[in-house]
Amino acid sequence: MVxxxxxxxxxxxxxxTVSYALNGNPKVNAETSSRILEIANEMxxxxxxxxxxxxxxxxxxxxxxxxxxxxxxxxxxxxxxxxMLNKQGYDLIICSGTQSHRLLPEGMLxxxxxxxxxxxSDELLRYANRGHKLVVLDRELNHKNISQVLLDNKAGxxxxxxxxxxxxxxxxxxxxxxxxxxxAEQRLKAVRLTMERNQPLDYIEIQGDFNxxxxxxxxxxxMAEYSxxxxxxxxxxxxxxxxxxxxxxxxxxxxxxNLSVIGFDNIETxxxxxxxxxxxxxxxxxxxxVASEQLLxxxxxxxxxxxxxxxxxxxxxxxxxxxx
Amino acid sequence: MVxxxxxxxxxxxxxxTVSYALNGNPKVNAETSSRILEIANEMxxxxxxxxxxxxxxxxxxxxxxxxxxxxxxxxxxxxxxxxMLNKQGYDLIICSGTQSHRLLPEGMLxxxxxxxxxxxSDELLRYANRGHKLVVLDRELNHKNISQVLLDNKAGxxxxxxxxxxxxxxxxxxxxxxxxxxxAEQRLKAVRLTMERNQPLDYIEIQGDFNxxxxxxxxxxxMAEYSxxxxxxxxxxxxxxxxxxxxxxxxxxxxxxNLSVIGFDNIETxxxxxxxxxxxxxxxxxxxxVASEQLLxxxxxxxxxxxxxxxxxxxxxxxxxxxx
DNA sequence: TTGTATGCGTTATCAT
DNA sequence: ATGATAACGCATACAA
Numbered sequence: 001m002v003x004x005x006x007x008x009x010x011x012x013x014x015x016x017t018v019s020y021a022l023n024g025n026p027k028v029n030a031e032t033s034s035r036i037l038e039i040a041n042e043m044x045x046x047x048x049x050x051x052x053x054x055x056x057x058x059x060x061x062x063x064x065x066x067x068x069x070x071x072x073x074x075x076x077x078x079x080x081x082x083x084m085l086n087k088q089g090y091d092l093i094i095c096s097g098t099q100s101h102r103l104l105p106e107g108m109l110x111x112x113x114x115x116x117x118x119x120x121s122d123e124l125l126r127y128a129n130r131g132h133k134l135v136v137l138d139r140e141l142n143h144k145n146i147s148q149v150l151l152d153n154k155a156g157x158x159x160x161x162x163x164x165x166x167x168x169x170x171x172x173x174x175x176x177x178x179x180x181x182x183x184a185e186q187r188l189k190a191v192r193l194t195m196e197r198n199q200p201l202d203y204i205e206i207q208g209d210f211n212x213x214x215x216x217x218x219x220x221x222x223m224a225e226y227s228x229x230x231x232x233x234x235x236x237x238x239x240x241x242x243x244x245x246x247x248x249x250x251x252x253x254x255x256x257x258n259l260s261v262i263g264f265d266n267i268e269t270x271x272x273x274x275x276x277x278x279x280x281x282x283x284x285x286x287x288x289x290v291a292s293e294q295l296l297x298x299x300x301x302x303x304x305x306x307x308x309x310x311x312x313x314x315x316x317x318x319x320x321x322x323x324x
Numbered sequence: 325m326v327x328x329x330x331x332x333x334x335x336x337x338x339x340x341t342v343s344y345a346l347n348g349n350p351k352v353n354a355e356t357s358s359r360i361l362e363i364a365n366e367m368x369x370x371x372x373x374x375x376x377x378x379x380x381x382x383x384x385x386x387x388x389x390x391x392x393x394x395x396x397x398x399x400x401x402x403x404x405x406x407x408m409l410n411k412q413g414y415d416l417i418i419c420s421g422t423q424s425h426r427l428l429p430e431g432m433l434x435x436x437x438x439x440x441x442x443x444x445s446d447e448l449l450r451y452a453n454r455g456h457k458l459v460v461l462d463r464e465l466n467h468k469n470i471s472q473v474l475l476d477n478k479a480g481x482x483x484x485x486x487x488x489x490x491x492x493x494x495x496x497x498x499x500x501x502x503x504x505x506x507x508a509e510q511r512l513k514a515v516r517l518t519m520e521r522n523q524p525l526d527y528i529e530i531q532g533d534f535n536x537x538x539x540x541x542x543x544x545x546x547m548a549e550y551s552x553x554x555x556x557x558x559x560x561x562x563x564x565x566x567x568x569x570x571x572x573x574x575x576x577x578x579x580x581x582n583l584s585v586i587g588f589d590n591i592e593t594x595x596x597x598x599x600x601x602x603x604x605x606x607x608x609x610x611x612x613x614v615a616s617e618q619l620l621x622x623x624x625x626x627x628x629x630x631x632x633x634x635x636x637x638x639x640x641x642x643x644x645x646x647x648x
Numbered sequence: 649t650t651g652t653a654t655g656c657g658t659t660a661t662c663a664t
Numbered sequence: 665a666t667g668a669t670a671a672c673g674c675a676t677a678c679a680a
Contacts, residue, residue: 001673003672003673003674004673004674004675005673005674013650013651014650014651014652015651015673015674015675016650016651016652016653016675016676017649017650017651019673019674019675019676020649020650020675020676023675027649027650028649028650029649029650032649032650044450044454046426046429046430046454047430047673047674048378048430048431048672048673048674049374049377049426049427049430049431049432050373050374050375050377050378050383050431050432050672050673050674051374051378051656051672051673051674051675052673052674052675053373053374053656053674054372054374054375054378054655054656054657054658054672054673054674055655055656055673055674055675055676056656056674056675057656059374061427061432063417068399068403069398069399069400069402069403069406069418070399070400070403074393075392075393075394075395076393076394078393079392079393079394082393082420082421086421086423091419091423091424091426091427092420092424093387093417093418093419093424093427094393094417094418094419095415095416095417095418096406096416097406097410099410099415100415100416100417102370102373102415103373103385103415103417105370106370106371106372106373107372107373107374108373108374108385108432126368130368130370241596244596245596248598269593269596272565272568272569272593272597273596274572274598325657327656327657327658328657328658329657337666337667338666338667338668339657339658339667339668340659340660340661340666340667340668340669341665341666341667343658343659343660344659344660344665344666347659351665351666352665352666353665353666356665356666371657371658372656372657372658374656374657374658375656375657375658375659375672376657376658376659377658377672378656378657378658378659378671378672378673378674379657379658379659379660379671379672380658380659380672381672
């Protein structure tokens with residue numbers, strides 16, 4: 001490995017001059033500097049990140065922690081983060097799983113964006129207490145080193161539930177999210193409120209998990225226990241896809257006919273379902289960008305700020321007016 | 325930040341003893357050791373990655389470089405990599421974009437897995453020459469520090485093309501991949517060979533890009549220039565989805581009726597298309613696992629090895645026997 | 649304008 | 665069994 005020491009030797013100068021030259025410090029003579037740069041180039045010099053980090057205590061790297069690489073959910077979100085961070089000279093890396101948590105306290109990251117319900121809040125608070133900068137997208141957490149950028153789940157879930165009710169359904173199913181999911185809880189709360197406000201309704205909750213399998217199970221339960229027209233709100237699109245899958249060859253229910261379905265997230269896959277899935281949309285790209293922005297703000301010494309990402313209703317043929 | 329120096333002071337021992345204790349070196353007295361561990365714990369000690377890396381010249385981190393976070397293609401692949409790496413104590417981080425390339429030469433990674441046609445081969449060779457360990461999934465590259473784990477594109481493309489021909493189509497379209505994609509070129513070569521072998525055929529190539537937009541354009545061209553029954557081989561599933569989208573409301577063509585379509589990759593989204601998309605399947609999880617395995621082998625000082633991932637044909641209703 | 653010297657936190661060699 | 669010390673590569677305060 002070629003280090004500044006090697007360059008110094010070759011150039012006949014001291015390592016500090018080399019360091020200055022490489023970092024574009026103006027106090028080093030222009031020709032000395034260009035000579036050094038040339039030599040560095042010739043020798044294929046690349047600075048050592050570990051050494052630089054040890055000295056400067058910053059890596060210019062930000063980590064995004066997500067639950068899993070699977071699912072078509074994260075793409076745009078991460079792209080939104082990356083674009084914003086790159087513009088400011090930071091790199092983004094994506095991490096998943098408990099084992100990778102170490103990167104944060106060990107100082108490999110200047111900050112982190114969290115979208116992983118399995119990442120314990122206590123653990124996050126410990127890191128924040130150590131001075132690490134965080135942005136959470138999936139929980140409420142108050143700390144001077146933690147900013148929140150949350151979806152407007154309440155508005156979205158209310159819009160979705162009202163859409164079903166306005167379409168004339170009095171029998172309404174909700175397929176819930178997994179235990180411990182902040183988004184799922186928020187959405188469910190808003191749904192319950194909307195249901196209360198619109199009594200009388202025959203309202204049933206089915207336990208889901210935000211995966212397709214949850215939708216499949218929900219479909220089975222609905223087919224087994226009921227046969228009239230009904231509205232189903234899957235608290236995310238992924239489960240709606242599972243529901244579609246299971247109902248594809250059903251004789252009792254046809255989506256968009258006697259079963260109206262709406263999801264949440266408006267993921268790309270859902271747009272190609274037949275009939276198209278009604279859903280709650282929001283800009284994932286913007287979500288990522290805002291999260292990055294807030295993280296950069298914290299890193300720059302700014303105050304923790306709580307931002308909200310607004311949503312809107314996408315009507316589609318998966319929801320049809322109930323005939324009475 | 326609490327360092328081993330602080331622990332040493334508190335424990336009344338030297339830093340070397342602390343270091344030994346923390347690393348479980350048996351030559352340090354058992355009670356001294358446990359006392360040190362306890363103090364370290366109390367003080368919330370976490371080792372500094374930069375310092376450790378500077379000294380040991382390894383990070384226990386492997387990077388996967390991909391073209392973009394978008395698309396539902398990568399999930400299982402990355403999961404396969406991660407599971408294998410974690411088992412051996414390594415962490416996986418996902419990187420995208422030119423800017424993040426620096427992590428490799430700067431020594432933040434013990435090795436990298438490349439699936440990004442935009443990552444220049446010359447650049448990869450430079451890194452390999454510096455001693456960095458690489459596994460490439462998207463090109464042929466011979467170097468003692470580079471292993472290849474490639475899909476069996478030839479077999480897959482041949483299977484797909486033959487499936488269309490055997491189904492009775494004499495008019496065959498191929499929607500190609502982007503310039504510079506190794507997979508696309510390999511697949512196209514195999515298709516051409518199969519076409520030659522099955523003369524006479526009316527065979528037409530349409531330039532694609534591996535994105536949905538390429539499929540959309542292909543659909544338009546086909547509708548504009550032809551109306552008889554035809555077989556279409558999209559060199560990946562993503563483009564087939566675009567084709568489905570564009571043909572959804574077409575009066576001239578109905579997929580699985582007078583237009584038979586087959587893709588490549590058998591991505592999850594494609595399984596929920598109506599009619600289900602015929603495709604070429606392979607285990608993305610296994611691909612990732614094998615790639616990781618080969619990287620670990622290189623890191624451990626093993627020889628570069630070239631592996632191949634086998635594929636098979638998934639028949640589905642998007643391909644229907646042509647009536648003559 | 650350039651050089652000398654110190655320290656970042658760790659590992660590891662060599663004494664003791 | 666434990667301690668003193670050098671070294672990893674770099675940035676920087678200070679001296680010249």
